[in-house]
């Protein structure tokens with residue numbers, strides 16, 4: 001297993017280019033199963049989660065070619081039974097359920113496991129698919145779904161913590177080939193959902209309203225092949241912006257879509273970070289002394305849960321008290337005890353973390369627990385005095401393309417070493 005060895009204290013400087021969005025490409029790859037024809041997906045980030053999804057597609061019978069950042073998928077014939085062990089490892093694999101149902105009218109897909117950031121149930125996915133006329137049983141850890149008469153319906157998809165991103169994607173992907181009209185109310189508005197709808201429409205689907213809480217899908221009988229370029233990863237862009245502010249550097253983030261980053265940029269500005277937009281580039285640096293800010297994670301267009309851990313590091317180096325409240329995933333504070341090893345003062349009270357910032361940080365061996373927590377630990381390591389070793393960075397490779405290489409390009413002293 002690899003670790004990252006970081007020598008802290010170097011401000012980030014220079015230019016970095018954002019890769020394609022992990023959370024957009026995973027459902028888009030799943031959507032290629034909806035047609036027998038060839039689909040070409042560009043700006044695909046090289047991530048272990050993507051490799052994983054490709055393995056899943058192949059295990060279902062798809063022919064997949066990967067070249068650089070382009071993936072071509074052709075699925076003349078597929079089967080509806082997913083490989084149990086393959087699928088249960090990655091949460092994102094649940095989004096093959098909708099396309100399999102749409103195309104084959106039946107599917108058996110293993111239940112995705114819970115994970116360290118929270119329970120992550122799939123009740124809303126199942127509720128939505130049932131509303132489309134699917135009979136669903138959970139048997140031996142598998143979701144066994146049959147939909148001989150898949151038909152449009154009005155579906156309310158809001159849950160305890162708001163809408164569901166992959167649930168919306170799943171229902172949308174089944175509904176595109178259902179008979180009649182489907183209206184999803186309280187749909188997730190995340191840009192990744194919109195990107196999926198753009199791809200599905202390029203395949204011949206008839207979807208309107210994606211990006212708003214009401215999505216209307218007029219079912220069609222068949223989809224065809226299409227080409228698509230994945231949107232840039234807003235969370236990767238946010239991670240670099242926060243890293244620049246934490247290390248007191250100045251960087252240009254190229255290929256970012258500022259319109260997808262509203263809440264993050266707003267909070268960064270409130271915290272005393274200057275963000276200048278130049279075309280599709282963002283120039284990020286501190287505007288003066290940092291100020292504490294309170295943050296509550298929310299569904300889009302609110303502050304994203306996927307940038308919460310990184311933002312906590314910014315607050316940890318900012319003098320004063322900030323309160324960070326996590327409203328999407330109940331267990332998403334695994335980075336807090338690891339950050340404490342570097343000298344932070346953060347207390348957890350219910351869904352909130354109280355960050356008493358401004359304490360000096362010093363390097364230590366720490367352990368990554370999930371993807372975004374890992375990113376936060378790396379950022380903290382870059383500002384801590386001395387050496388920090390972040391272990392278990394396979395989490396990081398799931399969702400950040402060449403992150404160590406990109407950070408080195410910005411001047412960070414960071415290298416990949418074998419875990420000690």
Ligand code: EPU
Pocket residue numbers: 022023024026091092118119120121122123124125126159160161162163164165166167188305306327328329330371372399
């Ligand atoms: N929820 C339910 N029932 C469901 C589905 C979700 O109660 O059937 C709850 C969840 O427990 C959570 C909330 O609804 O409290 C929102 O979860 P959502 O379904 O939106 O999450 P997801 O679709 O499983 C995607 C991203 C996550 C990101 C969330 C929220 C992918 C592959 N994953 O997950 O990304 O945090 O949306 O924006 O798209 C990450 O990239 O690090 C990551 C975890």
